Amino acid sequence: MDTLMENNIYKQLKNIYQLHTKSHFSKKSEIHWYKIKNLLKKKIDNNQKNFFNYINNNILTNNQKLFINIHQLKNFLFKIDAVILFFINGKIDKNISNINNSYFLINISKINNINYKNYFFKHNIYSHLSExxxxxxxxINCTKSVYNKPLYLVYFNVGNKNKKIFMSNYRNYIHINNIYPITLIEHHININQLYFNNIxxxxxxxNNAKLEYYKFITNENNNKNYCTIxxxxxxxxxxxxxxxxxLMSSKYIEQNNRFKFIGQKSKLIYKxxxxxxxNNLININNYVEHEEGNCCSIQKHKAITLDNSTINLISLLKINKFAIKTDGQINYSSLLLSKLSKINxxxxxDILNNNVKCTHSVFTGKIDYxxxxxxxxxxxNFQKAYSILYMSFILDSLKEIYNDNLKEIFLKKVSCYLSIENFFHEF
Incomplete structure (x- = not known):
């Protein structure tokens, strides 16, 4: 895509990279930088094109180092007894994070020298930016054979109201090697304008790992920032x-989830x-690949759009020829609440084995008057009737959340976002 190379975005990224490599240079980062240059020369999809064209009209900069007092965040945090790590403006804040704890081994490095041998995915421009x-x-390693506290990852950015877009990039490796269940909570707090979070x-x-992973991208009266994961x-x-x-819309959310079943007798439940x-946009791309047999993957996704917003949901389930007795399910349900909103x-x-059980279904509709x-x-009354129908639509996605605190958080956030009556205790 020649226009991106010719326009301001390439010059801005090049200047940021040159400053970055003065203290964070590695051969691996250089390889990914060259791949970014190649991608900017080629045609990328319209969503990414719109995003980068928007950046062209603003000033992009790496986020500044900033220390935050924990009391500034307290009002936004979930009341959970957990090991908390604060990611603020592109770095982990060592002053307020529980880095030294008895549950998780946390290492911090300036250079990425981790080369996991089973990488199978195709990079996109956002993963290249992270690298x-x-x-x-x-x-983050969890290898101790003891009961663990939940791990609570908090992403928080402090920007400003001028035309600068602060860019925060993160690269995390999380290794679960524990027979006890682990709970991971990822919370993105969006309160300031004009920043780009890229994770x-x-x-x-x-083997035998058990993980419950909760992600909250919540909108605190702010819809002008960008998040890619x-x-x-x-x-x-x-x-x-x-x-x-x-996922509650910021200006732009893009999430790419890629699951690979390397072993046997494993199960994924993703809701x-x-x-x-x-006029916000959400893109969700899910790729599930079954390489070995006797595994199960269940996906249930729900979407609601209002005003002039758009949600794009793409999913691919691939079953390789050795993945016998695989059970794969994909279910999408969506509500359109205005004439101008869109859900795609x-x-x-992609099934290469006959000895499998696979289903997929799609439902799109509106509130039945x-x-x-x-x-x-x-x-x-009318308002409460709307509330009941909204909540009925999403409740079956929450019934398997056994943590009552997290279930209540889900319901409160949805009620507030949709501006409907909060009556979750009645369920």
Whole structure:
């Protein structure tokens, strides 16, 4: 895409990279920088084109080093007894994070020298940015055979209201090698304008690992920032992974999840709720590959759009020829709440084995006003009837969340975002 090379975006990224390499240079980062240059020369998809064209009209800069008092964040944090790591403006804040703890071994490095041998995915421009511009490589290991506190990752940015876009890049490796269940909570707090958060996570789930992973991208009255996330999951033998996402639209959210079943008898349950309003955009790409047999993957995704917003949901389930007795399920359900909002859904199956069980389904609709009338005839007002129907739509996605605190957080955030009556205790 020649225009991006000719325009301001390439010059800005080049200047940032030159400053970055003075203290964070590595051969690996240089390789990814050259790949960014090649991608900018080629045609990229329209969503990324719009994003980078928007940056062209602003000043892009690496985020400044900033120390935050914990009391500034307290009002936004979930009340959970956990090991907390604060990622602020592109770096982990060592002053307020629980880096030295009895549950997780946390290493911080300026240079990425980790080369995991089973990498299988194709990089995109955002993963190249993470590999090239990240200031600190975070490695988190859970190998102790004891009960663990939840791990709570908090992403917080402090920007400003001028035309500068602060860019924060992160590269994290999370290795779970523990027979006890682990809970991981990832919380993105969006309170300031004009910043770009870019995260690349690699999850390695060794034999018999059990992980519950909750992600919250919540909108605190702010819809002008950008968040991109690349997650790669490697599931070995007898792994049990639950993932729950609550994505409330910023200006732009793109998430790429890639799951690979390397071992046998492993199970994935992945549920998500995506909410978009105003003229915001959410892109979710899910890729699940079964390499070995006797595994199960269940995906259930729900989406609600309002105003002039758009949600794009793309999924591919691939079953290789040796993955016998695989059970794969993909289910999408969506609600369009205005005439101008859009939801695009594209599920896909690539099956190379006959001895499998695979299904996919898609539902798209709107609130049925006959149901509203049914409630009103029984003395329930219009607003509460809407609330009941909204909540009924999402509740089955939450029934397997056994942590009552997290379930309550999900429901409160959804109620607030949709501006509907909060009556979750009635369920």
């Amino acid at each position: 090239s511009f990240t200031k600190e490589i975070i490695s 690349f996570n690699t999850f390695i789930l060794s 690349n997650n790669d999951f490697y599931l070995y033998n007898n792994v049990f992974l639950k993932q729950y996402d609550l 998500s709720i995506s909410l978009a309003k105003n 859904i594209q599920p896909g199956l 006959n149901q509203i009338f049914f409630f009103q005839m029984r003395g329930i």
